[in-house]
Amino acid sequence: MISNPKSVFVAVAGRPNAGKSSLVNYLVGEKIAIVSEKPQTTRTRINGIVTKGETQYVFIDTPGMHKAKTKLSTHMLKSIRESITDVDLIIMMADATKKISAIEENLVDSLKDRHTDVVLLINKVDLIKDKSELLSLIKEYSELYDFKEIVPISVKKNIGLDAIMPIIDRYVRLSPHYFEDDLPTDQAERIWLSEIVREKILQNMQAEIPHGTAVYIESMETRQRKNGSEIVDIGVVIVCEKASHKGMIIGKQGAMLKKIGSEAREDMQDYFGCKVNMQLWVKVKEDWRNKESAIADFGLKSD
Ligand SMILES: Nc1nc2c(ncn2[C@@H]2O[C@H](COP(=O)(O)OP(=O)(O)OP(=O)(O)O)[C@@H](O)[C@H]2O)c(=O)[nH]1
Ligand SMILES: [Mg+2]
Structure with a gap:
């Protein structure tokens, strides 16, 4: 029996193809979400679960933000909205090779009145050769929203990833575990x-x-x-x-x-x-x- 169970729910949202599922797989330590080079790979909310000692971490992978063109996309967008509701922390994932677009602006708009802290991870920095480009992107993002942290990372090349868990640990709270402790996902x-x-x-x-x-x-x-x-x-x-x-x-x-x-x-x-x-x-x-x-x-x- 765990005497002081704790948990933390972290939703990962952002543009299609930013590397959200790659990040969740990395954090879970097992592949629970499929990954491809094509945008709109993920279609539903997927929970990745890790239990370490008394704490259960729940990482919620979401579909990439896009314009709804079909009823299916409407469901995908609804699942993003539901996923970022009632979590302890939102990770917004950006793509270092892409300029800030309407997608990021809309996402930030939808975060504004939630009172949930948002951390920005700028992924794929391995593809940026010119460091000043990255610095100006960080500056533009810091003007877009009051992110708690902005961390440049590369999931693929393992850059900056050690900084992520210590940030998440700040949001752990006393609460029962919602999922079985030894399963990496609740996906059927x-x-x-x-x-x-x-x-x-x-x-x-x-x-x-x-x-x-x-x-x-x-x-x-x-x-x-x-x-x-x-x-x-x-x-x-x-x-x-x-x-x-x-x-x-x-x-x-x-x-x-x-x-x-x-x-x-x-x-x-x-x-x-x-x-x-x-x-x-x-x-x-x-x-x-x-x-x-x-x-x-x-x-x-x-x-
Ligand atoms: N160069 C580079 N590629 C990466 C990095 N992280 C992920 N990728 C690649 O980016 C592509 C998209 O990764 P996914 O994890 O499927 O992206 P996603 O955000 O979940 O995409 P959707 O589910 O479509 O919203 C894949 O080809 C990954 O291998 C990185 O740090 N650097
Ligand atoms: Mg995905």
Whole structure:
């Protein structure tokens, strides 16, 4: 029994592609959110959980701020708003290679009356060769909002990251633990498995296609093989918006689907620690990103 349980909730928000999910994975010490070079990779709020001694840290990864163009984006934006409500600290993540834009201005506007402290992390400083450029960006951000701290970092190159946890520790408070202590996320296993497949689609295909794609696990069963070892049979459905996209996801003689499948299977085998046998199907659901029932079916509704 922990005598004085403590916790801290930290939401990470910012423009698409800034490196929010990369940061949360780093802080959790395990990959719980998919990452890709394409904007709008994350679609829902994802909790990353770390328990150290008496303290439970909850890091909330959110979708990147963008303009709503579909009903799905409206849900994504709602999940950002919900995520930054009732947290102990907000981390705003900026991209050092991008100028301050309407996205940052809108985000800051929505933070103003929350009375929650905001720390700004300026990520990807490894890409900035001219230090004076970085200094002027820091100055512009300090004029934009009263950030508690502004820390230049690179998640990829491990620059400045040691400064983050001591800042978060200032916001720890006495409170029960809300999540199980030994799980890195409360994300359902089937959701994580479908995210692995979506990551491979994002990494292998042009943006228009993955943005219109949803993935769900149709079946999953573990069985014993003749040699006594275990194998997991997984049936995965990839849903796309148009028949022409279906052809591209399958690829010439099935080559693209095969590549997505074998990359996803490898990650799943690492996750389960045993063999995985995966079956992939591609289905078309016209304009599903504008259909509330489909958004709900694919677990993408903000609640
Ligand atoms: N050069 C460089 N690239 C980085 C750094 N951190 C993350 N990236 C890359 O930036 C891309 C986006 O990273 P994500 O973590 O998916 O970004 P995100 O903010 O979660 O993006 P959305 O979910 O789309 O909002 C990936 O290709 C990362 O590998 C960094 O410090 N330097
Ligand atoms: Mg993300």
